[in-house]
Amino acid sequence: MTNISMSPFTDETQWTDSPRGFTVSHFTLYMGDENSDRHLKHYHSTMILYRNNDAFMCKIFTTTLLGEAQGWYHTLSSRSIQNFNELSLIFTKEYSFNCLIKRTSNHLFSVIKDHWETICNYVKKFKAEKAKIAGCNEDIVTTSFRNGLPTEHPLFIGLIMGEKLILAASYALAEKHTLWDKAKQSM
Structure with a gap:
């Protein structure tokens, strides 16, 4: 069992409950080898009804990570992330090399x-x-x-x-x- 204090989220985020009536949607899983911007856009569009619940957005985002990306998530410092914008920025910095270069x-x-x-x-x-x-x-x-x-x-x-x-x-x-x-x- 994972120790709650090892979470990269602040206590407020970590202890946030799921909204009433929430059912897990089908998410495209991110393994660290694809376009991180595309993954974030897909996640935002899937979670559109919950975008105002920042803590919940953070917690559910971690369920979309698999393999190398899930391993990366577990290396984040304890209580270092306060909101989804911070998580998105850290995620994008880590996997920006996978973004396609727009060519003409x-x-x-x-x-x-x-x-x-x-x-x-x-x-x-x-x-x-x-x-x-x-x-x-x-x-x-x-x-x-x-x-x-x-x-x-x-x-x-x-x-x-x-x-x-x-x-x-x-x-x-x-x-x-x-x-x-x-x-x-x-x-």
């Missing part, structure tokens, strides 16, 4: 095909980076895809010589050039 379409210009990489792998890598960007500009995406290729590669030449291609057509053309990569690697 221009980020795709940094995705370049390595000389040893197959076209198939380059397309997979490019698509993965594109998926991380909301609202991509199609012209920038298509141009950055082409510019990530070596200039001597037939696909690059095909994309330069082709009329204004859309990204889907660029991917289809890339599949056709997979054979060129295989022939080059066997030399």
Whole structure:
């Protein structure tokens, strides 16, 4: 049994009872390996009816932690947290490295095909980076895809010589050039 004095919450928070009629909602559990901001937003939206009960918000939040995050919670100093804002700040500081960096379409210009990489792998890598960007500009995406290729590669030449291609057509053309990569690697 855990000693109540080991709680990171002040006595007032620790001894707060659950509101009448409260039933445990389904919470997404946080293990320490995902976006902490997203977890806090989900928690806030789930607990919207109880947001004015700061102590209760603190106590229930700890039930959403699992694994590494639950271990982190147990390392917090005894009686060091007075309210949910403090808990949110400490939580965010601890797990801020998991927050996604907002990127623009221009980020795709940094995705370049390595000389040893197959076209198939380059397309997979490019698509993965594109998926991380909301609202991509199609012209920038298509141009950055082409510019990530070596200039001597037939696909690059095909994309330069082709009329204004859309990204889907660029991917289809890339599949056709997979054979060129295989022939080059066997030399």
